[in-house]
Amino acid sequence: MRVExxxxxxxxxxxxxxxxxxxxxEFEAWYVEHRSAVFRYVRFRxxxxxxxxxxxxxxxxxxLRSFDRYDPRRAAPRTWLLRxxxxxxxxxxxxxxxxxxxxxxxxxxxxxxxxxxxxxxxxIKQERIQRLLNGSQKLRKADQEILSLRYGTGxxxxxxxxxxxxxxxxxxxxxxxxxxxxxxxxxxMAADPIEDR
Amino acid sequence: MINEKDxxxxxxxxxxxxxxxxxxxxxxxxxxxxxxxxxAELARAWxxxxxxxxxxxxxxxxxxxxxxxxxxxxxxxxxASLVRILRVFDDVEPVEAPIRAAExxxxxxxxEEARDAAAFVMVSRAETPAEAVEPVETTATLQPPxxxxxxxxxxxxxxxxxxxxxxxxxxxxxGLVWLRVWVDVDGRxxxxxxxxxxxxxxxxxxxxxxxxxxxxxxxxxxxxAVATWIEFPVLFDPEEEGDLPVIEPLTLDPMRLPIVHxxxxxxxxxxxxxxxxxxxxxxxPSVLTPVESALVDAIGxxxxxxxxxxxxxxxxxIVPNGRAPTEWRASATAVLEGAMERAQANPAPLLAxxxxxxxxxxxxxxxxxxxxxxxxAIDADPAVPPSVxxxxxxxxxxxxxxxxxxxxxxxRVQSSAFEGRACAQxxxxxxxxxxxxxxxxxxxxxxxxxxxxxxxxxxxxxAKNDDMADLSLTMGSFRAALDLVPGHVGSNVGLxxxxxxxxxxxxxxxxxxxxxRHSQGHPHALVLAGLALQRLGRTGEAAPLFDEALERLPSAxxxxxxxxxxxxxxxxxxxxxxxxxAERRDWEASYWLTRDRTPGTAVNEREIEHMAxxxxxxxxxxxxxxxxxxxxxxxxxxxxxxxxxDGAGQLTEFWDYGSGxxxxxxxxxxxxxxxxxxxxxxxxxxLGKIFPPQ
Numbered sequence: 001m002r003v004e005x006x007x008x009x010x011x012x013x014x015x016x017x018x019x020x021x022x023x024x025x026e027f028e029a030w031y032v033e034h035r036s037a038v039f040r041y042v043r044f045r046x047x048x049x050x051x052x053x054x055x056x057x058x059x060x061x062x063x064l065r066s067f068d069r070y071d072p073r074r075a076a077p078r079t080w081l082l083r084x085x086x087x088x089x090x091x092x093x094x095x096x097x098x099x100x101x102x103x104x105x106x107x108x109x110x111x112x113x114x115x116x117x118x119x120x121x122x123x124i125k126q127e128r129i130q131r132l133l134n135g136s137q138k139l140r141k142a143d144q145e146i147l148s149l150r151y152g153t154g155x156x157x158x159x160x161x162x163x164x165x166x167x168x169x170x171x172x173x174x175x176x177x178x179x180x181x182x183x184x185x186x187x188x189m190a191a192d193p194i195e196d197r
Numbered sequence: 198m199i200n201e202k203d204x205x206x207x208x209x210x211x212x213x214x215x216x217x218x219x220x221x222x223x224x225x226x227x228x229x230x231x232x233x234x235x236x237a238e239l240a241r242a243w244x245x246x247x248x249x250x251x252x253x254x255x256x257x258x259x260x261x262x263x264x265x266x267x268x269x270x271x272x273x274x275x276x277a278s279l280v281r282i283l284r285v286f287d288d289v290e291p292v293e294a295p296i297r298a299a300e301x302x303x304x305x306x307x308x309e310e311a312r313d314a315a316a317f318v319m320v321s322r323a324e325t326p327a328e329a330v331e332p333v334e335t336t337a338t339l340q341p342p343x344x345x346x347x348x349x350x351x352x353x354x355x356x357x358x359x360x361x362x363x364x365x366x367x368x369x370x371x372g373l374v375w376l377r378v379w380v381d382v383d384g385r386x387x388x389x390x391x392x393x394x395x396x397x398x399x400x401x402x403x404x405x406x407x408x409x410x411x412x413x414x415x416x417x418x419x420x421x422a423v424a425t426w427i428e429f430p431v432l433f434d435p436e437e438e439g440d441l442p443v444i445e446p447l448t449l450d451p452m453r454l455p456i457v458h459x460x461x462x463x464x465x466x467x468x469x470x471x472x473x474x475x476x477x478x479x480x481x482p483s484v485l486t487p488v489e490s491a492l493v494d495a496i497g498x499x500x501x502x503x504x505x506x507x508x509x510x511x512x513x514x515i516v517p518n519g520r521a522p523t524e525w526r527a528s529a530t531a532v533l534e535g536a537m538e539r540a541q542a543n544p545a546p547l548l549a550x551x552x553x554x555x556x557x558x559x560x561x562x563x564x565x566x567x568x569x570x571x572x573x574a575i576d577a578d579p580a581v582p583p584s585v586x587x588x589x590x591x592x593x594x595x596x597x598x599x600x601x602x603x604x605x606x607x608x609r610v611q612s613s614a615f616e617g618r619a620c621a622q623x624x625x626x627x628x629x630x631x632x633x634x635x636x637x638x639x640x641x642x643x644x645x646x647x648x649x650x651x652x653x654x655x656x657x658x659x660a661k662n663d664d665m666a667d668l669s670l671t672m673g674s675f676r677a678a679l680d681l682v683p684g685h686v687g688s689n690v691g692l693x694x695x696x697x698x699x700x701x702x703x704x705x706x707x708x709x710x711x712x713x714r715h716s717q718g719h720p721h722a723l724v725l726a727g728l729a730l731q732r733l734g735r736t737g738e739a740a741p742l743f744d745e746a747l748e749r750l751p752s753a754x755x756x757x758x759x760x761x762x763x764x765x766x767x768x769x770x771x772x773x774x775x776x777x778x779a780e781r782r783d784w785e786a787s788y789w790l791t792r793d794r795t796p797g798t799a800v801n802e803r804e805i806e807h808m809a810x811x812x813x814x815x816x817x818x819x820x821x822x823x824x825x826x827x828x829x830x831x832x833x834x835x836x837x838x839x840x841x842x843d844g845a846g847q848l849t850e851f852w853d854y855g856s857g858x859x860x861x862x863x864x865x866x867x868x869x870x871x872x873x874x875x876x877x878x879x880x881x882x883x884l885g886k887i888f889p890p891q
Contacts (some may be wrong), residue, residue: 022240022243023236031236031239035232043225044225049228050558056231057523057524060235060239063239089407091387093706094409095406095410096293108771124875128219132219132220132223147220176209180213183212183213184218
């Protein structure tokens with residue numbers, strides 16, 4: 001099984017003392033700064049808030065365990081955390097796939113809302129979000145990745161480029177294609193409600 | 198939304214820009230306490246410290262050989278194929294000889310392992326990874342390790358059975374896959390890989406897919422849990438193995454429809470004498486205590502149990518206040534799985550674990566656990582306390598009810614039913630699937646041309662074949678719970694509300710009286726008896742039952758039953774809702790005083806009817822303050838209901854009240870929550886203006 005180097009072996013951060021009852025200060029700062037980004041990245045790709053919480057916990061737990069081997073010269077903290085998150089999401093989805101629980105149904109996504117004024121519009125919007133999320137799960141992994149970095153984590157093209165180590169232009173092209181595929185996928189689902197189920 | 202710079206450099210076409218804006222507008226509502234909880238959990242993990250260097254005895258090769266010789270437990274399958282996890286872990290005795298340092302090569306965890314940061318593992322097998330570095334110092338006094346032990350083997354085999362590709366079963370293709378899995382100090386498996394393949398890639402993949410779902414008791418050395426690799430064989434066997442023990446599928450005696458209980462069990466000729474009911478001091482504790490005791494017995498170690506918080510929390514699956522949910526669920530799962538192994542004839546841990554899974558939304562897993570619990574209870578009878586079995590029946594009934602709700606009375610309307618009908622105002626002519634009308638079209642016709650719409654429903658509504666098995670199983674489960682614990686609250690309410698929905702008032706009355714007697718006068722029994730009597734026209738008998746119930750109900754529910762929000766004038770609502778306690782009750786009393794149609798009698802019929810409606814709304818729809826609750830309280834029950842499946846995961850209910858449009862609700866499949874459609878909400882609001890509350 002091929003797994004990427006997430007834990008660089010050189011240039012480690014100073015190993016913090018472990019007898020403290022609180023988190024290492026640097027890690028705590030990362031946590032405060034990036035927890036939300038990691039959660040949103042994960043939330044875009046998994047079916048429920050509870051699952052997103054579980055996966056986010058796994059991400060930070062893994063990061064904490066590997067903290068003293070983190071090499072700031074290799075990757076920025078957010079990049080490193082999002083990379084762990086990507087693997088954790090993959091593990092989670094692989095486990096779910098066997099249980100057939102990937103589908104997002106509306107009563108399970110009340111935490112995903114859009115800025116709409118009325119309750120009625122909110123319901124309609126939630127239905128639309130349901131379609132978009134179900135559609136995105138049918139895309140290729142690379143498409144899912146770029147969409148969740150963009151619309152889950154909220155990164156700019158330049159930040160995604162840095163994260164994926166590709167050019168800005170390549171990001172724009174990939175994003176454009178992913179959106180196009182998502183659009184066709186959602187349209188196909190709307191045309192065939194049975195498939196949408 | 199793509200930021201300005203991005204959009205200048207890489208403009209999106211209009212259609213994609215709309216999608217981009219839509220995706221950007223999604224907001225993610227994080228649970229406010231999640232951040233602090235996780236931070237506390239991380240701090241705890243940090244303080245406890247990650248696992249350090251461990252040593253693992255060279256038990257694996259012997260285990261492998263032993264495993265091949267030992268048979269596992271068979272799992273029944275639809276076709277006679279079997280999947281077995283050969284017993285490796287718990288059948289191999291650790292070798293007693295001390296480890297000699299010279300035998301042990303220490304290697305850093307491969308790159309993959311670093312993901313889980315399980316530090317270093319020492320292996321002595323010939324396949325020591327090539328990147329081995331210099332040995333580290335170990336002592337020669339290490340205790341022999343106890344290898345990891347698989348928990349819930351039957352569940353694991355069931356998962357593997359599910360993963361066994363069907364076409365391979367049919368083609369009689371099987372094989373032996375050796376998996377290699379890293380089991381961490383919490384018993385969680387990760388980094389699964391195929392150590393020795395079966396030669397059939399799909400079988401290898403099937404085993405790999407299931408590996409992360411397996412659960413283990415971690416390896417133990419010198420009294421401490423340690424992380425380690427384990428290897429074990431999984432046998433996919435397509436041949437029938439008649440001599441292996443096969444677990445029979447759970448068989449119950451589901452109650453046949455229509456919902457009837459034998460009269461002799463349900464009939465109570467004499468009315469309830471409120472004076473003979475004991476004083477109410479909350480729900481009968483005798484129903485819960487034996488369940489708690491059974492769970493306490495199964496868990497054993499009081500220190501471990503107390504570490505999870507109050508026993509009520511463990512039993513209900515509710516995370517105790519101040520605990521991090523993820524951490525608590527993981528700890529509770531480990532403890533309960535340990536209890537399942539230790540006390541194999543006690544189903545209480547399965548009940549508790551099922552409820553935890555239920556709260557995680559994992560219904561299939563929960564149902565499997567409840568059914569395994571019932572199977573154990575049936576096998577171990579009569580050692581298991583009846584209240585434990587009753588709870589298992591009840592939980593199972595609740596889960597099957599969800600399945601039934603998704604299919605009961607559901608149908609579609611044939612497009613051909615619109616032929617010869619005209620509704621000039623309706624613009625929606627959306628075609629549904631394969632000759633059936635779309636829900637949008639039905640709603641448009643309903644509100645714009647209600648008379649035409651009802652003819653369309655009359656002509657074209659085609660009920661799907663109702664699968665009544667779920668209802669039968671639901672009622673059978675509730676009934677089985679009541680046979681064991683006649684005062685069981687959830688099962689009584691579930692069953693009696695179903696009788697009310699079917700307007701079987703006599704049976705409801707008999708059942709509610711029985712419930713009242715066996716539960717020492719539970720307030721829900723009293724309101725249900727009151728509802729039945731009111732519907733039977735015996736308002737005078739219903740009134741004292743409601744009065745008594747209101748005394749016994751928790752204050753929030755009593756307020757809900759008396760609530761007047763939906764029947765008073767809109768201009769009074771704000772003032773009314775600001776009132777509380779005695780002031781509010783005085784206001785309600787004066788409201789009803791002016792609306793008593795027969796002031797000469799002791800009972801205000803309209804008030805009792807109101808409470809009968811709120812009772813039904815509360816127990817049937819989960820609350821009076823819900824959309825269906827509002828409609829029910831304001832307009833009573835509909836004459837007829839049509840439920841249309843739109844084929845996209847939601848059901849639309851059309852409640853027919855006669856000549857006007859039907860009131861429309863939307864319900865997600867497998868959800869008990871209903872909301873008015875936007876059109877339904879507008880119509881109900883309009884009705885309030887045209888016919889002010891009386």
